Amino acid sequence: MGDFKLRPVFLFSLIILVILFDMPAFAHKVSIFAWVEGDTVYTQSKFSKGKRVKNSSVIVFDSDGNKLLEGKTDDKGEFSFKIAKQTALKVVLKASMGHMAEWKIPFEEINPEAVSNNSKPESDIKDSYETSSRSQTINSGTDLSVLSESHGISKQEIKKLIDESLDRKLSPIMNMLTDSYGGGPGLTEIIGGIGYIFGLVGVAMYFYKPQKKKSQ
Amino acid sequence: MHISEGILSPAILTGGAALTAIGVGIGLKKIDYEEIPNIGILTSGFFVASLIHIPIGPASVHLVLNGMLGLILGWKAFPAILVGLALQALLFQFGGITTLGINTLNMALPAVICYYLFGWGIKKSSGRLIFIITAFASGCCAVLFAGILVGFSLYLNGDAFLPAAKLLVAAHLPVMLIEGVLTATCALFLRKVRPEFLESYYG
Numbered sequence: 565m566g567d568f569k570l571r572p573v574f575l576f577s578l579i580i581l582v583i584l585f586d587m588p589a590f591a592h593k594v595s596i597f598a599w600v601e602g603d604t605v606y607t608q609s610k611f612s613k614g615k616r617v618k619n620s621s622v623i624v625f626d627s628d629g630n631k632l633l634e635g636k637t638d639d640k641g642e643f644s645f646k647i648a649k650q651t652a653l654k655v656v657l658k659a660s661m662g663h664m665a666e667w668k669i670p671f672e673e674i675n676p677e678a679v680s681n682n683s684k685p686e687s688d689i690k691d692s693y694e695t696s697s698r699s700q701t702i703n704s705g706t707d708l709s710v711l712s713e714s715h716g717i718s719k720q721e722i723k724k725l726i727d728e729s730l731d732r733k734l735s736p737i738m739n740m741l742t743d744s745y746g747g748g749p750g751l752t753e754i755i756g757g758i759g760y761i762f763g764l765v766g767v768a769m770y771f772y773k774p775q776k777k778k779s780q
Numbered sequence: 781m782h783i784s785e786g787i788l789s790p791a792i793l794t795g796g797a798a799l800t801a802i803g804v805g806i807g808l809k810k811i812d813y814e815e816i817p818n819i820g821i822l823t824s825g826f827f828v829a830s831l832i833h834i835p836i837g838p839a840s841v842h843l844v845l846n847g848m849l850g851l852i853l854g855w856k857a858f859p860a861i862l863v864g865l866a867l868q869a870l871l872f873q874f875g876g877i878t879t880l881g882i883n884t885l886n887m888a889l890p891a892v893i894c895y896y897l898f899g900w901g902i903k904k905s906s907g908r909l910i911f912i913i914t915a916f917a918s919g920c921c922a923v924l925f926a927g928i929l930v931g932f933s934l935y936l937n938g939d940a941f942l943p944a945a946k947l948l949v950a951a952h953l954p955v956m957l958i959e960g961v962l963t964a965t966c967a968l969f970l971r972k973v974r975p976e977f978l979e980s981y982y983g
Contacts, residue, residue: 593874594784664784753871754831758824760867765820772813 596622596657597742598667600647600674601731608742609641609657609665616641620659627652627671650675781844781926781952782830782868782883785876788937796933797881803858803888810855818977819860822849826864830874834954841951847922848963850891851902851915852970852978857891858884882933890925894918902967902978911971912964919963923956924949 594617598607605624609617622643624632632653637643647653652671658664811819829845849857862884868874875883898921900906901914931945970977 593782593872658787663782664787666786749831749872754828757827757867757871761820761824761827761863764863765816768811768820769813769816772816 594657594659594663594665596655596665596667598653598655598669599738599742600669601735601738602727603647604644605647605653605655605669606644607637607642607655607657607667609637609643609659611659617657617659620657623656623658625654625656627654629654647674781841781887781930782865782875783879783886783930783933785878788879788882788933792933792936793878793882795882796879796885800858800862800881800884800888803855803885803892804862807853807855807858807860811859815856819853819856822853823860823864825849826861827867830868830872834958841955843955843959843962844887844923844926845959845962846887846891846926847894847919847959848966850888850894850922851899851918851963851967853891854895854899855892857895858888861888861891886929886933887926889929890922893925894922897921902971912968915964915967916960918960920956920960923952923959927952 594609594611596607596609598605600606607622609620609622611617616639617637618639618641620637621634622637623634624645626632626649628651632649633645635643635645637657650671651674653669653674654666655669656664656666826845826849829843832843834841834843846857846861849860853860862880865875865880865883865887866877869876869880895918898914898918901910903911906914927948928945931941931948934944935941967978
């Protein structure tokens with residue numbers, strides 16, 4: 565069985581070939597990553613392992629599947645838009661040559677206040693300092709906005725300030741997340757896949773039913 | 781070359797899957813016991829080839845190696861490419877499970893076409909020059925045909941055919957050349973070191 569001597573050599577040369585090319589950027593998988601900062605949605609699109617997807621269309625859908633807007637990614641693969649409709653969004657990236665990726669933004673990310681304060685009437689949150697002081701004269705004056713008013717700053721303003729500083733503090737972390745998202749396959753997957761194929765070869769040989777040999 | 785999930789309509793996906801099933805059926809029937817390890821090795825070659833990225837040209841593309849598989853395996857390239865693509869979809873998220881059928885068809889059909897077009901040159905009796913030219917042409921044309929087929933799939937889905945196909949072929953020009961050279965080198969290597977690897981298929 566001299567055949568067996570050469571097979572590892574052939575496989576080994578293939579693996580060497582892969583390593584020689586060093587795989588700086590894997591192609592043929594695109595990914596899009598979207599996040600919310602304030603009232604703007606930022607998206608970043610890339611091919612697996614980093615190469616940015618330039619000049620490709622990004623389409624935004626609402627939760628019912630209606631198209632809201634469409635745009636093109638810039639040279640860094642980025643595209644951002646203002647939130648026009650308070651709904652869960654689906655961002656779809658269409659790159660050339662039959663590549664597509666999508667990212668869903670849940671409603672909680674678009675408008676966290678609306679979700680956490682569902683039980684309260686809308687006016688409580690939206691009221692600013694002046695309007696709430698006016699409403700105090702009309703209302704009996706027992707709700708939260710009036711309590712915060714006594715400290716000279718409305719609840720909404722505090723929220724806005726915290727949101728702003730959080731966005732600022734979290735932006736490096738967001739950058740890290742966008743960088744780590746959509747990385748290419750690692751060595752584990754590659755070796756694992758080759759292992760699967762060899763396993764399948766074993767299974768195929770085990771279950772092979774001998775057929776009548778064709779006369780060549 | 782891998783079409784992502786959610787782009788093509790279900791009709792095209794089912795059509796592709798049905799044609800792939802036929803091809804895989806024919807391929808499986810032709811497999812002999814002794815060939816199974818060879819097919820496995822070529823499948824793993826195909827599986828890792830898509831990780832070899834070629835930075836030349838307008839887009840980011842990778843090796844396909846379907847020409848080499850077709851030249852050596854013929855119809856048996858269908859099951860080999862199906863397995864390779866399934867693992868690429870599962871482990872690398874290239875393409876997808878729903879597009880497995882159409883993607884296999886787009887890559888394996890050119891392999892079989894090249895087998896019939898150029899297989900005659902890969903024989904012990906054929907001259908060295910003929911051997912090299914046919915192997916090179918096989919590696920080259922398999923990628924070209926695959927690009928045209930992917931363009932055609934997108935055309936069936938409603939895209940304009942010529943721009944899509946042109947873009948695909950243009951992006952894969954460097955891949956075609958590299959695959960041609962690679963296929964010729966591997967075939968020559970096999971002919972020299974292990975002629976029975978090729979002989980068993982061409983008699």
